[in-house]
Amino acid sequence: MDAKLRPVRGATLNRESTRFNLPSTEIDGDWLDARDAIDGQAPKARTTVTIEKPKTIIARNQSPDIGFDRSINAYRGCEHGCIYCFARPTHAFHDLSPGLDFETKLFAKPDAASLLRAELSKPRYAVAPIAMGTNTDPYQPIESDWRITRSCIEVLAETRHPLMITTKSDRVTRDIDLLSDMAKDGLVSVMVSVTSLDPKVAMTVEPRAPRPARRLAAIKALSEAGIPTIVSIAPVIPAITDHEMEHILEAAADAGAAHASYILVRLPFEVAPLFRAWLDTHFPDRAGKVMAIIREIRGGRDNDPDFHTRMRPKGAWADLLRTRFRIACRKTGLNDRQWLNLRTDLFRPPEGAQMRLF
Template structure:
């Protein structure tokens, strides 16, 4: 096995960033400590979860590129290990590596449900859809133990608060007892991410995410329960996953998805060198071609960070992807919408220690 590759992990390197004027270094730990004393493959990296105690749980944004103004992230870091994840650079804020640290050194916010209840009780709170899963996946493996997402959904269901969920995990099916009644009231929309139907490619790109067949099965289960589902084929990676676009949309539509969306791969900050290293390790025969096409779609750069254009792309390759997507959506009856309109008129603030008089 290539010494750069870690079993069931996405990144091939674990360097910290000097973007915040800290000296760049290569994080050590179990792997590097053991290399001098063991023969053969290094031991598996352990997943470590640290409790984080934020003061608030709802994050606000004013981005013109996304369809929500508030979100909740129960976890920091993500064990799914998707090499392309645009959230990886957030670990640099903690002087941890956006590489393997992002996948193995996770942070959980068990006070999140309590903070959520308090924030929804504030007199000046104005209701609007809360997005979950827009940064790191709320149904990543550690959710099975911590159940922070489940507790947040319980509060939003209790208060009639609209919710948008993005995930690539079939663990969401566990919460259908909450989501189905919310969907019947027009309070929830779910987006399932499927970027490849090939188990080998998916395992390389998203090593600890559920395999594609399980995600398609989750779309079917959610749809059968009356929960509206959008399939996201984001990100599309040229010369690696783009040839699967029509097949994914067909499989999702046949499973009951109503809408579809896509974004060409984005490589912000530390994601670009991580992605390049991953290409060199897994696809050395086409690494140059992949990066050439990405730069062609991003104005000659690895990434376009600008509002209004960062989620889109330009040039012949971008036009071809856009045309193929539109034709496939029409063919399979999918609407090009990220989210359906959710109701905001059913919200009732949660009760505090003292019950309401009326």
Template sequence: MAKTRAIRGATLNAQSRRFNMPSVEDDGDWLDSRDLIDGASPPLRTTVTVERPRTIISRNQSPDVPFDRSINPYRGCEHGCIYCFARPSHAFHDLSPGLDFESRLFAKPDAAAMLREELNRPGYECRPMALGTNTDPFQPIENHWGITRSIIEVLAETGHPLTITTKSDRVVRDIDLLGPMAERGLAAVCMSITSLDPRIAMTLEPRAPSPTRRLKAVEALAAAGVPVYVSIAPVVPAITDGEMEHILERAAVAGAKAAFFIPVRLPHEVAPLFQAWLDEHFPDRAGKVMATIRSLRDGRNNDPGFFTRMKGSGPWADLLATRFRLACRRHGLNAERIVLRTDLFRPPAGPQGELF
């Protein structure tokens, strides 16, 4: 591995042209003189733009996704995970799925108020709400904005079931809400742990909390009675795949009840970003990694097909699935299914809510 520390995840910031967006040409004269005037270019800093969406609950009908509704408090993610399948979504904003995705973020401060309105709509049918399906709800800017916590407060108040996916120990901050919800069968958390090697983790997920902190968060959540999954997603061939059994062992010791894994996916602009990252950080095995990924994805960088996109196909996929199944059995994971209750839901208090 060439480097052990990365300030950001992506090594590129190419403009996406999938949506025929106009390209912006740099002012060459300005670029030539900028360093002469101001010295070295300033470090890349995170900016946050307020977003006012029309609705806050997103719906999906994907047959291989275990939820049909979700909330994303933020767009973009400062964790900078190079493999993130959500990166291409930044192209809709005429921004790069590369460094822009990690540094030019969007926040939805009206999320909790909008959620109250949507839960109050006549005919709303309660099913588990998923947080963290696109970008991490506990990324660093949550410390300032607190949008995720405000959403959890509404769901706790209304008895609405909730699942959270994160790779941040910041989730422990909200144990005061999640613990009582879990006691009523209303909450579960999925902690993403892709590697236990701090050098690999800080390169793969440069601004995410360390694996040790994530395992401590699993312990704290389990101690508070919150059911915890551990997600090994993605498994990166020739880089993290050898850690699968060790991760599952540590997860079980920490108190996790269940686990799952997903082989790395490289949709749209993620593929060239990932390949550039490999060339920068793992030049000794870049070819082997990509060859194995293609063997998992029917000869392509990505397989978008339902079901196979989450599991892969071929001998490598079969081997990973067998190793995972045996390790889970050995450590008592996935012995029982975690089911959240939906019968406790009551619409939010208020003029409209009181009608139900």
């Protein structure tokens, strides 16, 4: 990759979304950007964090395509800048661009733990695993300062509530003390996403996510702490990362991962034009080939949005990848062990003003 194309952010565009018929906004540059322009430098995309005060923190879904019905998102937007992120369109709800705004204009929910405690205290609350990292990464860089994810895990650990985590960051290892305690009771699993083992490719696809070696180190640390750990190749990008599948699975198995999964790249709503522009910038030699394969596996479209089929790519290319995955898992011993069903019978509501008698 040409050094001049080395990315600082993921998206190459910052177009406003008009999908919700929201009014256009005027973008005012701050004085630092003006200073940089005077000095002959390109304005820098700095990260800002806005405090959000939601009324609830557990998000519910009824999707037939995913294996959980509730999740917690401590943050909106994600500084990792993964170009393919299917959560990018959610920034359009705030009249912000799914492009650079999604990576630079973040929202934090510092009241998340207290909201979670309140929801778990409701008499009619029915226990089922809560997922974290399903929309934006719970361990993106700002977690180091805000520690909202950790505060939520502290509540879940206290109440013995089952938890599933998905992340691209080795920052998850900072919470091993809590997670290893939960793992002893079968209350937690962690999925670490590894898209590429090539640092240059990873830096282009996911510019501010930890490098591949650190993610593999996280898998090793989590596994050694007795925490059930899954490697997820998410997503597989045709003609860019698909050739690495076997190598990623082998490296993850060597690091101690017990299970594996993969997802073929999906391009919903505003993600598709962002992804196309990114291809034209960083992989112009194969942009047409990449999109041709994506359209083949998505029924002739950039994306299949339909329930039941959106997570099930079609065609010869998709069939070949499935076969490769099965063979590689068999060779590495991944998915040989029985899948962990997180326990729900240990849940105890949070203590209120009156302490528990037992």
